Structure formats: C-alpha cells, structure tokens
Amino acid sequence: xxxxxxxxxxxxxxxxxxxxxxxPGEKEYFxxxxxxDVEYAIARMVVRGAPAIGATAAYGLYLAAKxxxxxxxxxxxxxxxxxxxxxLKSRPTAVNLAWxxxxxxxxxxxxxxxxxxxxxxxxxxxxxKIAREDIEINRSxxxxxxxxxxxxxVILTHCNTGxxxxxxxxxxxxxxxxxxxxxxxxxxxxxxxxxxxQGARLTAFxxxxxxxxxxxxxxxxxxxxxRDGKIDLIIVGADRIASNGDTANKIGTFMLxxxxxxxxxxxxxxxxxxxxxxxxxxGSEIEIEERAPEEVTHIQGIQIVPDGVDVYNPAFDLxxxxxxxxxxxxxxxxxxxxxxxxxxxxxx
Numbered sequence: 001x002x003x004x005x006x007x008x009x010x011x012x013x014x015x016x017x018x019x020x021x022x023x024p025g026e027k028e029y030f031x032x033x034x035x036x037d038v039e040y041a042i043a044r045m046v047v048r049g050a051p052a053i054g055a056t057a058a059y060g061l062y063l064a065a066k067x068x069x070x071x072x073x074x075x076x077x078x079x080x081x082x083x084x085x086x087x088l089k090s091r092p093t094a095v096n097l098a099w100x101x102x103x104x105x106x107x108x109x110x111x112x113x114x115x116x117x118x119x120x121x122x123x124x125x126x127x128x129k130i131a132r133e134d135i136e137i138n139r140s141x142x143x144x145x146x147x148x149x150x151x152x153x154v155i156l157t158h159c160n161t162g163x164x165x166x167x168x169x170x171x172x173x174x175x176x177x178x179x180x181x182x183x184x185x186x187x188x189x190x191x192x193x194x195x196x197x198q199g200a201r202l203t204a205f206x207x208x209x210x211x212x213x214x215x216x217x218x219x220x221x222x223x224x225x226x227r228d229g230k231i232d233l234i235i236v237g238a239d240r241i242a243s244n245g246d247t248a249n250k251i252g253t254f255m256l257x258x259x260x261x262x263x264x265x266x267x268x269x270x271x272x273x274x275x276x277x278x279x280x281x282x283g284s285e286i287e288i289e290e291r292a293p294e295e296v297t298h299i300q301g302i303q304i305v306p307d308g309v310d311v312y313n314p315a316f317d318l319x320x321x322x323x324x325x326x327x328x329x330x331x332x333x334x335x336x337x338x339x340x341x342x343x344x345x346x347x348x
Contacts, residue, residue: 048198051167058126103126142175154188171238173207226256242277289314
C-alpha cells in the first residue's frame with residue numbers, strides 16, 4: 001500500500017497543515033484557527049503547491065465566515081469580501097488560489113438570501129468538496145500520464161508536485177506514482193530546486209517513504225544528464241497555464257524545457273484544469289512573484305551571501321508552449337495546437 005501524503009486536513013474546527021518549512025527533519029502541523037492564519041501559512045510557505053494553496057484558501061474563507069457570522073448580514077458580506085481579497089493577495093502566481101476563492105464566493109452569492117448559519121454550512125461543504133475533488137483529479141492525471149512512461153523509464157522532475165503540493169497524491173508526482181503502481185521499474189531524478197529546496201527536501205522525502213527509487217541532483221546537473229542521454233522523460237507541474245499553453249512553474253523549469261527541446265527529450269506538464277487561466281491569451285500576462293532576498297542569501301538561517309549584495313529572486317518562470325510536448329490533465333493529455341485543445345476542456 002503506497003503512502004498517500006495529505007498536505008492538509010480540516011478537523012476539530014481547525015485547519016491542520018503539514019509545516020513544509022520543517023520537512024524532512026521534523027513533521028509538525030501548523031494550526032489555522034482564523035483566515036489570517038491561513039493567509040500567513042500561504043504567504044510564508046507553510047503550505048505550497050498550486051492545488052494545495054487553492055484548497056487551503058477555501059478553508060480560510062470558511063474560517064472567516066465562522067468568525068463573521070455573528071455580524072449583521074450586510075457587514076458579514078463586506079467582511080467576507082475583505083477576507084477573500086487578503087487571501088487572494090497572499091501569493092499572486094498560482095491561479096488555483098483565485099479559482100478556489102471564486103468557487104466559495106459563488107456559493108455566497110447563490111445562498112445570499114439564506115440565514116448566515118446556513119451560508120456558513122454551505123461554505124464548509126464547498127471547501128470539503130474542493131479538497132475531496134483534488135485527490136480524485138490527481139489520480140485521474142496519474143492514470144492518463146502513466147501511459148507516457150515506458151518500462152524502466154528514467155524520469156526527471158523539478159520542485160515538488162506530490163501529495164505535499166496538492167491535497168493528496170500529486171500531479172507530476174501523481175504520474176510517477178501511477179507508473180510505479182503499474183510496476184514499471186522507474187527511476188526518478190529530483191532537482192534540488194533552489195532556493196527552497198523543495199525537490200531535495202519534499203520530493204525526495206515522499207518518494208523515499210513510498211520506496212520509489214530517487215536520486216537528488218543539484219539543479220545544474222540536469223543539463224549533463226540530459227546531454228548524455230540519461231533522461232527519458234521530464235514531467236513537471238504548473239502554477240498557471242495560459243490559454244495558449246504557456247506555463248508558469250517553479251523557477252528553473254524554462255531552462256529544463258530548453259534543454260529538453262535541444263536534446264529531444266519529451267517534456268510534459270501535469271496539472272488540473274483548474275490551473276488553466278482561460279482569461280489569459282498567453283504567458284506574458286502571468287504575474288511572476290518575486291520573493292524576499294533572504295531566501296537566497298540564507299539557508300536554514302545560515303547566511304551564505306555577503307551583506308549588501310543585490311538579489312533577484314523570482315519564484316517562477318515561464319515555459320513557452322512550443323517547448324511542451326503535452327499537458328496532462330484529469331480530462332486527458334492535450335497536445336499542440338494548445339489553443340484549441342485547452343479550449344475544448346471548458347466544454348467537458
């Protein structure tokens with residue numbers, strides 16, 4: 001039985017989040033009692049990964065509703081809009097955050113004529129539904145994606161896209177899990193993924209716990225492995241996909257896609273349909289989050305860069321659709337031309 005990591009769980013009136021800043025050394029939970037706690041958890045990387053952020057934000061809005069339900073109805077809705085805006089601004093690139101909040105806001109709009117306790121109840125039900133659906137979606141992504149994985153394949157992945165980046169199971173790691181479940185004798189190379197080391201700390205942790213063979217490499221080793229023909233397939237996740245297939249993902253993804261294109265290594269993106277932003281024509285419209293310089297100048301509190309040195313720390317980069325061989329979704333694998341293929345998903 002494979003271990004299925006769950007990044008979050010709502011119980012006892014609180015949201016329990018695995019504190020991913022402390023893995024793999026310590027497995028501790030960060031408890032969210034209020035929507036402000038949730039905003040902090042998202043902004044400070046307690047929880048990360050686009051699907052996990054979306055589900056976490058949904059529970060955050062529910063916690064806000066619980067807090068405000070004793071107000072007059074007009075004040076309730078005003079405060080809920082404010083809470084939703086604060087949660088939305090916690091991280092700008094991952095579209096699942098806005099997607100989940102919009103689903104919660106739609107419930108408030110549909111139920112606005114009901115008593116506040118009933119509205120609060122419906123918000124909890126919707127947050128639970130978002131979390132439950134995420135695991136089902138990820139398993140579907142895995143089923144489609146494993147058909148791309150040959151027996152004995154060596155797979156390169158970047159950042160963390162497993163149960164810790166979703167509610168459970170994973171997107172790109174979900175494909176890897178599904179292939180492993182079919183006994184395909186795969187081996188995974190995990191980029192360490194500077195500066196947060198999600199590959200070294202989180203991906204390696206998940207794969208080791210499940211017995212999936214994994215080798216951690218520093219990010220710059222990937223070029224040598226690809227050049228030398230030691231990588232059969234690259235699978236990454238996504239934080240936002242434009243309607244033409246341009247994809248924002250963890251910084252370093254674009255570089256991998258260029259190497260893959262040059263050396264004819266298949267390069268796939270695995271993501272739920274909720275990660276597709278159909279309102280964006282192309283990737284140039286995606287806001288790329290820039291994070292604090294301390295994430296680069298320090299590792300676990302130890303300073304490695306001299307004082308006074310400038311730092312550029314974008315959390316994501318943009319991979320053009322021309323570099324992507326396919327986008328693995330829960331509704332199937334979409335290939336070029338992406339504009340038409342992705343648009344068709346809106347109709348399913």
